[in-house]
Amino acid sequence: MQVSVALSDVEAMMLASLRANASExxxxxxxxxxxxxxxxxxxxxxxxxxxxxxxGLSAGLNAADATIIAAAVELLHNASLVHDDIQDRDELRRxxxxxxxxxxxxxxxxxxxxxxxAAYATLCRLDNARVLAPMxxxxxxxVSMAVDGQCADLQESAAIFSDTKKAIAxxxxxxxxxxxxxxxxxxxxxxxxxxxxxxxPQARSAAEAFAIGYQIADDLQDVQSxxxxxxxxxxxxxxxxxxxxxxxxLSMEKARTLGLEKIDLAIALSGRLPFSIGARLGDxxxxxxxxxxxxxxxxxxxxxx
Amino acid sequence: MQVSVALSDVEAMMLASLRANASExxxxxxxxxxxxxxxxxxxxxxxxxxxxxxxGLSAGLNAADATIIAAAVELLHNASLVHDDIQDRDELRRxxxxxxxxxxxxxxxxxxxxxxxAAYATLCRLDNARVLAPMxxxxxxxVSMAVDGQCADLQESAAIFSDTKKAIAxxxxxxxxxxxxxxxxxxxxxxxxxxxxxxxPQARSAAEAFAIGYQIADDLQDVQSxxxxxxxxxxxxxxxxxxxxxxxxLSMEKARTLGLEKIDLAIALSGRLPFSIGARLGDxxxxxxxxxxxxxxxxxxxxxx
Numbered sequence: 149m150q151v152s153v154a155l156s157d158v159e160a161m162m163l164a165s166l167r168a169n170a171s172e173x174x175x176x177x178x179x180x181x182x183x184x185x186x187x188x189x190x191x192x193x194x195x196x197x198x199x200x201x202x203x204g205l206s207a208g209l210n211a212a213d214a215t216i217i218a219a220a221v222e223l224l225h226n227a228s229l230v231h232d233d234i235q236d237r238d239e240l241r242r243x244x245x246x247x248x249x250x251x252x253x254x255x256x257x258x259x260x261x262x263x264x265x266a267a268y269a270t271l272c273r274l275d276n277a278r279v280l281a282p283m284x285x286x287x288x289x290x291v292s293m294a295v296d297g298q299c300a301d302l303q304e305s306a307a308i309f310s311d312t313k314k315a316i317a318x319x320x321x322x323x324x325x326x327x328x329x330x331x332x333x334x335x336x337x338x339x340x341x342x343x344x345x346x347x348x349p350q351a352r353s354a355a356e357a358f359a360i361g362y363q364i365a366d367d368l369q370d371v372q373s374x375x376x377x378x379x380x381x382x383x384x385x386x387x388x389x390x391x392x393x394x395x396x397x398l399s400m401e402k403a404r405t406l407g408l409e410k411i412d413l414a415i416a417l418s419g420r421l422p423f424s425i426g427a428r429l430g431d432x433x434x435x436x437x438x439x440x441x442x443x444x445x446x447x448x449x450x451x452x453x
Numbered sequence: 454m455q456v457s458v459a460l461s462d463v464e465a466m467m468l469a470s471l472r473a474n475a476s477e478x479x480x481x482x483x484x485x486x487x488x489x490x491x492x493x494x495x496x497x498x499x500x501x502x503x504x505x506x507x508x509g510l511s512a513g514l515n516a517a518d519a520t521i522i523a524a525a526v527e528l529l530h531n532a533s534l535v536h537d538d539i540q541d542r543d544e545l546r547r548x549x550x551x552x553x554x555x556x557x558x559x560x561x562x563x564x565x566x567x568x569x570x571a572a573y574a575t576l577c578r579l580d581n582a583r584v585l586a587p588m589x590x591x592x593x594x595x596v597s598m599a600v601d602g603q604c605a606d607l608q609e610s611a612a613i614f615s616d617t618k619k620a621i622a623x624x625x626x627x628x629x630x631x632x633x634x635x636x637x638x639x640x641x642x643x644x645x646x647x648x649x650x651x652x653x654p655q656a657r658s659a660a661e662a663f664a665i666g667y668q669i670a671d672d673l674q675d676v677q678s679x680x681x682x683x684x685x686x687x688x689x690x691x692x693x694x695x696x697x698x699x700x701x702x703l704s705m706e707k708a709r710t711l712g713l714e715k716i717d718l719a720i721a722l723s724g725r726l727p728f729s730i731g732a733r734l735g736d737x738x739x740x741x742x743x744x745x746x747x748x749x750x751x752x753x754x755x756x757x758x
Contacts, residue, residue, distance in 0.1 A: 169594045171601045173630045179604030235559040254540040254607045258600045268573040269593030272586040281577040288574030289474045295563045296476045299484030325478045
């Protein structure tokens, strides 16, 4: 209940940071500020905001500080969506035109920039100014990591690994960098803000296991919906990595097994975090488990190719 | 002397912030970190770093804090160059291939993102943690303003103003937003760091007058080097704005007069800033004055079209 109230506060805070001190030219131009608002208006699951709010309140932060962390992380995530959609040429995002498709690539580049900058400014609203510097430094670490992961993912569609084991390890490194960075950040910022830095590595491990499971679920869905395993037009698909050693059905099964293993790890690790700050991440992991588990029955119903 | 030593410290600090905690995937990929380093390796005038260092030392900051401000502002400026070059499809930057042309558009988008994030992280090195929040909030204001200006500039090539006076006012608003934002930021951050916020509006006025003069000088050069006044393929050229009311030679003369007026204003205003913090901006303004003044004689030598 408390969290559902706070989610609307997160939206309001994101918009406030994006609109801060709009200059005169921005009022005459359908530029980045308008595009950012358009992008946010489509909603989304706000997984990272939910994780931050739950974790923040569980760790004893006041609602305002939990909201600040939620808004900052969600702004970064949306920066990555706007820029990723340009890079992947995805025309749709959350059921509406992607920013680049609606406002053009140039405005979309500026929009992502505005989101990143707004994320840092949002953290400055924290009550406790002493923790600001370590939180910003950690945020930069995670942004850099996400950038590393995105660059590697964009290039790996062309990469060839002779060794499947190495290819799978590399796939997981990319998922950890690309998605794990902004999934562990809400937990990590809460730990810093609440004076519990000792638990940082544990929080990160839980989020990283979840990120690999999440990426595998996404890849399995791509393969089922458009048979992209063979082509891998953009990025690196786990099914095509396994496919070096067998049929699509077999490689989907291997992918599914690896995904479940990582998700179970995420459930276990998030349950061990202090003050139940990992409870919401655990909930998401259990939901994801059902999705990934479901791919088995569909395969069995559909037969082996 | 002191400043020339510190400039190499600025370079080192920029690289350190860009390399912070490189993840394993980044070591296997020619990604954003490599592209950022490549971009910085071409050098450049580092005008904003010079302004920050001079102003910082004049205002009594220690060398470390002046260097931090210089590096943070220069990182933002280089973010804008990398993303602007994508948007303008400029293939060359400082005598070498632009990042997008060398590493591809996708990596160049990530590279600008990394620069922005690194700028915020750099400020966290400041000795005095109490001033961090206001400095970051101001930085976000200026980044937002630069984004507004860039969006407006990208769109104004298609804009038609029936009224030349309005068109010229709009041109100046764009220059103030696009270039003024990151030219006033080094002075403004120094004022915040040294506890002199009362002078912020004065510093901003001086930098904004300089920015308009700077943009006009740039436009005059574009017109002389490739006769772009009539086409204005990208952005908004002051000569084409004035041309609505006369010949190219006449509109260049009008542009030159406006440019000199703004530069003289920048010289006067920067001279009035406290502790001589505007001295370096004043030096740049005087150099720019000679350049803009020079367009008259070239016009006279070349005749009127």
